[in-house]
Each structure stands twice: as C-alpha cells, then as structure tokens.
Amino acid sequence: MKLLLQMFMYPFIVRAFVVGILVSLCAALLGVPLVLKRYSMIGDGLSHVSFGALSIALACGWAPLPVSIPVVIVAAVLLLRMTENSPMGADAAIAVTSASALAVGVIVTSVTTGMTTDVDSYMFGSILAMDRTDVALSVALSAAVLVLFVVFYHKLFAITFDESFSRATGVKVGLYNTLLSVLTALTIVLGMRMMGAMLISSLVIFPALSAMRIRKSFRGVVICAGIISVGSFCAGLTLSYLVSTPVGATVVAVNLAVFLCCCAVRALKK
Numbered sequence: 001m002k003l004l005l006q007m008f009m010y011p012f013i014v015r016a017f018v019v020g021i022l023v024s025l026c027a028a029l030l031g032v033p034l035v036l037k038r039y040s041m042i043g044d045g046l047s048h049v050s051f052g053a054l055s056i057a058l059a060c061g062w063a064p065l066p067v068s069i070p071v072v073i074v075a076a077v078l079l080l081r082m083t084e085n086s087p088m089g090a091d092a093a094i095a096v097t098s099a100s101a102l103a104v105g106v107i108v109t110s111v112t113t114g115m116t117t118d119v120d121s122y123m124f125g126s127i128l129a130m131d132r133t134d135v136a137l138s139v140a141l142s143a144a145v146l147v148l149f150v151v152f153y154h155k156l157f158a159i160t161f162d163e164s165f166s167r168a169t170g171v172k173v174g175l176y177n178t179l180l181s182v183l184t185a186l187t188i189v190l191g192m193r194m195m196g197a198m199l200i201s202s203l204v205i206f207p208a209l210s211a212m213r214i215r216k217s218f219r220g221v222v223i224c225a226g227i228i229s230v231g232s233f234c235a236g237l238t239l240s241y242l243v244s245t246p247v248g249a250t251v252v253a254v255n256l257a258v259f260l261c262c263c264a265v266r267a268l269k270k
Contacts, residue, residue: 019142024229065137072186077178239254
C-alpha cells in the first residue's frame with residue numbers, strides 16, 4: 001500500500017494515468033466497430049505509419065506529434081479507400097502499408113539519428129516520453145474523440161452491421177467510415193507514446209474481443225470493452241511500477257489474462 005501511495009507522488013506517473021485512461025477508453029470504444037467490420041489490424045498498420053512519420057520528424061528536428069497526426073489521418077483515409085475499392089482486400093492493404101511504413105522509418109532512423117532511446121520509446125512505449133505539452137494535446141484530442149463517438153454512436157452502429165441498408169436509408173456511409181478512420185488514427189498516434197508502435201494495436205483488439213465473450217448487445221459490448229480497457233491499463237501500469245517491467249508489455253499481458261478469463265467464463269456458461 002505504501003508503494004502504491006508513493007507511486008502517485010511522481011508527476012510522470014500521474015500524467016501516464018491521465019493520458020493512458022483516456023487513450024485506453026478511446027481505443028476500446030473504437031475497437032468494437034473495427035473488430036466487427038474486420039478492420040481490427042488497421043491499428044497495427046497505422047501505428048507503423050506513425051512510426052515512419054515520427055522517424056522522419058526526429059531526423060528533421062521537428063516536433064513529432066504535429067507531424068505524425070496529419071500523416072496518420074491521411075493514411076487512415078487512404079487505407080479505407082484501398083479496402084473499399086482495391087481488389088487486394090483489407091488485410092493485404094493494411095499489411096502492405098504497415099510493412100512499407102515500418103521499413104521507411106527504420107531506414108530513415110538508421111541513416112540519421114540511429115536507434116536511440118527516443119526511437120526505442122516510440123517503438124515500445126515509455127511513460128517518461130510525455131511532457132506537459134503532450135499531455136495537454138492528448139487530453140484535448142481524446143476528449144474530442146469521445147465526444148464525436150457519442151454524438152455519432154447510432155450512425156457508427158448502423159454502418160457497422162449493415163452498410164447496404166444504411167446507404168439505402170440515406171446514411172452517408174462513406175462519411176462515417178472516414179470519421180471512424182480519423183478517430184482511430186488520432187487514438188493510435190496518442191497511444192504510441194504509452195504503448196509503442198509494436199503494442200498499441202492491442203488496446204484496440206483485446207478489450208473488444210474480451211467484451212464480446214461476455215456480452216451480446218452492441219451497447220453492452222461497447223460499455224464492457226471500455227471498462228475492461230481502462231481497468232486493464234490501470235492494473236498494467238500499477239503492476240509495471242511494482243515489479244519494474246515495461247509498461248506497454250505489462251498492459252498487454254493484463255489484457256491477455258482478462259481475455260482468457262472471459263473465454264473461460266463463456267465456456268462455463270455454455
């Protein structure tokens with residue numbers, strides 16, 4: 001208990017909790033429609049695009065977040081267009097984009113700054129990587145993502161389950177798919193400072209899959225995913241502090257444990 005109380009005496013831990021809770025909640029809410037639409041790996045692809053943009057920004061001496069946010073948003077919209085119009089399919093389009101962006105990032109890094117601590121923090125996450133400016137920007141953008149998700153909840157629900165029917169009833173499917181992609185892009189960029197490019201997609205996938213094992217309705221899954229995501233992040237960050245393990249990997253391990261428990265609960269119900 002003394003260690004837990006002492007943990008909140010460090011400002012960077014408090015910043016990590018604030019940003020992590022908001023980003024985890026955003027990722028979980030968006031993860032439900034993404035998983036149901038079979039776009040769950042778009043988080044992995046966008047995180048690699050973000051890493052490529054961050055590598056170029058660091059090499060040029062620019063601020064990382066202002067550079068990566070518009071780049072990842074554009075990439076998200078283009079990925080959506082590729083999955084809709086390209087014969088290669090969603091999984092192949094995401095894989096091509098992911099591998100290409102990661103390769104560009106590694107090449108740029110290796111010929112400029114080298115694989116430094118800054119790059120490592122973007123690859124695998126670091127609670128020490130966030131300053132007050134990052135926290136303020138993350139809180140503002142996370143709040144915007146949550147507000148937009150709530151406002152357009154019914155539209156996102158409609159395009160998740162039946163795009164053809166939604167289009168026939170006058171819903172602008174393309175617009176709301178683009179909105180979903182933009183919100184996902186913002187969440188991925190914000191979460192990279194905590195989880196890293198290699199692990200951020202777990203915040204999108206695991207809570208949604210866990211919630212689907214114990215809830216059936218869309219609203220129930222969304223609410224349950226949010227609770228699981230925030231709880232898993234808090235538990236992972238606390239456990240990471242107590243046993244001195246990497247934050248991102250510990251959060252993923254907690255999410256995996258919760259997913260296995262939910263699978264066990266579903267099996268027992270059957």
